[in-house]
Amino acid sequence: MSTSCGNPNAESDALMPRRRKFDRSKLCIKCKINQGNIVIRHAVYCKDCFLPMMYNKIKRTIEPTINPTPEGPRKKNLNPSGNLVIAFSGGLGSTVLLDVIYRGYFSSRRPRGETNTLSEGKDPKKERVWKEGKVCYVEVCGAFHGMRDRTDDVRRIVERYDDLEFVPLRIEDAFDESWWESVDLILSPCSRNGTPLSALCNYLSSLPAPTAIPSTLQTLTRLLLLHTALSTHSSHLALGTCLTSLSISLVSLVAQGGGFNLKEEVQEEWSPDSLSRSKGRSVRVVRPLKDIVMKECAMYAWWKGLEIVGQETWPGARQGISRITKDFIIGLEKDYPSTVSTIARTCAKLSPKDHAVGTCILCNRPAQPGVQEWKNRISIRSLSTDPPVSSEKASLAPYLCYACHTTLTSKSSK
């Protein structure tokens, strides 16, 4: 195979000079005094400028989402309608998010309603934004035999943050009627033998493909967090998804048939039903780290000495679409760091052609019309030329969005 570039003017042994990883010089681009300590997307920052830069970026992302309605031309005080739940997975992003939110909006401010008699007046900037903050962790070890329970490790980390309540959940709570009753959701009675854990294992083992397992666990985790937020009178649920993780989840979502919900993957306003929405009972899901790449999170965690509990790799995850997508994008980020933000920016420009026709009963996200008709058109359902006889049995299919329908029905090729 010829390795020549074909340019007759080039020397045959010429080597292409390596592309520089940073622009201009090694001096910090902000202070222009210190030597840089870190390169983020070709820009050089020193340690002293990096930390304030990161706080400001996160502040600019989260603060516009705090008030119930968007700000007009005049900037208003931060006044959310409820409390805050921070979702903690043990991963790098959520560890950083917890630390940043605590420092910026809890530890550095006095509780709401307290007045400092020595101060000149009630300065809203010195008051906590949310009255209460909770940190919610969902343990998934029940879904996989032999996986270590990390709840105690997570509890140890969260307890370092005073004034934040730790709320541990387990993934099998999604199959526990008493848990749903505790979050004020009344379910229709159903007869089922066995424990919530056995119900979860049966559900997962009946899924048609390995990719369906992480998708299902993500959906269940999201629902547990949302209902916990609603039942704790929280107006905001903060997730620690950084820009790298967001790009991975957006591409992975499209690959699994969830393109209709790209906007919700970035930010969504969720209510369990239309009645709650009409009463103003909703939870805003925000991702304050969505403009922060994974490298910035890692440097923040290192320089602040944060302990990362980590997330267990799910057995069989290597075969899943999410894992393959993650490996691809992490590799892309190494050589082309701007690509990751391009993915998120491009996805933000997309919007679905059709309007939603209701809510998926499984994932509680907007569902597009015509899912079953589309599936019938693109797949061979029968070798017979006779038209299919419609089944009399009740079916979930008409009430699912395309992504959930695919998760529950799409078989692995193996």
Added chain:
Amino acid sequence: KVEFGGGLELLFDNQRSHKLTLPARVPLDNSTSSPPSSPPSPQNNEYEGETKPVDVAYLVHWLRHHLLKERAELFMEGDTVRPGILVLINDTDWELEGEGEYVIKNGDEVVFISTLHGG
């Protein structure tokens, strides 16, 4: 001094910090198959053939062959560290110091941080 963070220490006997001594000159092809006698003398050039000053690229290979206890593919990919692993040389991003070509000096601190625990 070499440190591991972000969960990478699990691959290195769960030990976060290691103190190493490496020879001043090492094989050009990063071969670590015949380590020098301990303690190696910086004055002796114990390798035959072409050599280079000890650099971070050699350190990565050395760690892989002499300290890594399991799952080498989680630390290295090809000839360098796996994508998603940050390298700091004296608290500075190795991209500012020439990456694998940075020549290690006495007393340098190199930190390897994994970012692969997700968000």
